Amino acid sequence: MxxxxxxxxxxxxxxxxxxxxxxxxxxxxxxxxxxxxxxxxxxxxxxxxxxxxxxxxxxTCSRKPRRLPAFGRVAAAAVAAVAVVSAGLYFGSGEKTLPVSKGQECYAYVGTELVRDPEVVMEIMQAQLAEMSEVADDFSRDIENTILTIKYTEQ
Amino acid sequence: MKRLIILTLTALCVTMAVSAQSSLHIGRLFTQLQGNPDASVTCIRGGALKDYKLNLFYSVVVEDNDGLSGQIEAALAKDARKALDREVQYRGGRLHYAFYVLGKTAEGLNRYILFSGGRRTVLIYLEGRADRSVINSFLKK
Structure with a gap:
């Protein structure tokens, strides 16, 4: 090519x-x-x-590998040790971080069905945020009502 | 040799601090429940969330499945211990609504967990530059 x-x-x-x-x-x-x-x-x-x-x-890079200075070798060994321990923590703990992959992602599983259409996935997200918004509003109203009740009780 | 030990210990401490900060119990659910017939899992990462000032949106919705809802609540309870700020409401002894603000990621991104319980359980994880006021603006009218 x-x-x-x-x-x-x-x-x-x-x-x-x-x-x-x-x-x-x-x-x-x-x-x-x-x-x-x-x-x-x-x-x-x-x-x-x-x-x-x-x-x-x-x-095609033609630089010859240089020998690291003493401190560099020590640092590299330390980093390697930490990498091994980190891998152990990550794979051994059973509790993973959130899946991290570079780039963009946009998908939804609705039950067993995989949805990849970005417009549909965004609609799903917006519907879920709207649903959460209603619950959050109810919560705010309950708090306000509780405060008002306390105020009237104190009077 | 002494230098190697000191360097290794220092790097280990930093790694463990970062690991503790970024690992979440709910994280496992977002992958485990993909394809489960009783659950819906949504993942959006990147440019599509620009208008929300977010980098990552993860959600799981479970309907009429007490077992899965229980798993979600148990995982959430563990992560909630690390919350810096919270709004929580219980009804009938069960968690009904929760909004947790977690510590920032190593990259300085804000993290939030939203939860709505009951017959239909909704768990949402948000990560991004959006501060609390931005999240409130699209949650609370």
Whole structure:
């Protein structure tokens, strides 16, 4: 593939990624293309920021690996130890953080049915917020009534 | 060697603080109940929530299932202990309405939990730049 085709393919992958539709293999290819550094479009830069991909990991990079200074080796060992412990905490606790994935997501499960139409999903969200708004209003009214009752009782 | 130990301990403390801050018991429910015939789960993350000044909207709705409602209330009760601010109402000994403000995420995002109980249980988690007044503006008329 020449450079032009690669760039088109990259933008297609970026589109799929933000729609949440990339396979694992496609995501790997996307990371490889973003790390290349040749592609500097606004979409590529945004995808790099979201996916935390650093430029400069190209296989054509000719920098020789440098030996870290002593403090750097110690810090790296400490970070590695923390990473192992963190992984243990995360996977071992059984209580996960909220699912974190980069990019955009918009879906709903209504029972067993998966809904991906963004308009429908937004309508579901708005309906649920409206429902919560009514309950919150009832709560506010109850508080006001309680305060009024106390005031009249004190008089 | 002493330097390595000190660095590791410091980094461990920071990690555990962040982990404690960001992990929520209700988080598990949003994935476990996806596809459950008695539950509805909604997830919206990103640009679609821009008008609400939010980054993340997660909700689960359960109707006529005391078992699942009980699980939701139990998970919520654990997370509620970390709440910085709350509005809570009980009816008939059961949690009827709750609005919790949680501590910020490591990225400085505000977090809120909304709950409505009863025959139809609704749990909503919000995360984003929206402050309390913005949340109140679309919740309370």
């Amino acid at each position: 020449d450079n032009n085709n690669n760039e088109k393919y990259l933008h297609r992958l970026i589109e799929l990624y933000f729609d949440g539709m990339t396979s694992l293999d496609e995501e790997r290819q996307l990371r490889r293309l973003l790390a290349d550094g040749r592609f500097r479009s606004a979409e590529a830069e945004e995808a790099r920021a979201v996916m935390c991909v650093a430029v400069g990991l190209s296989p």
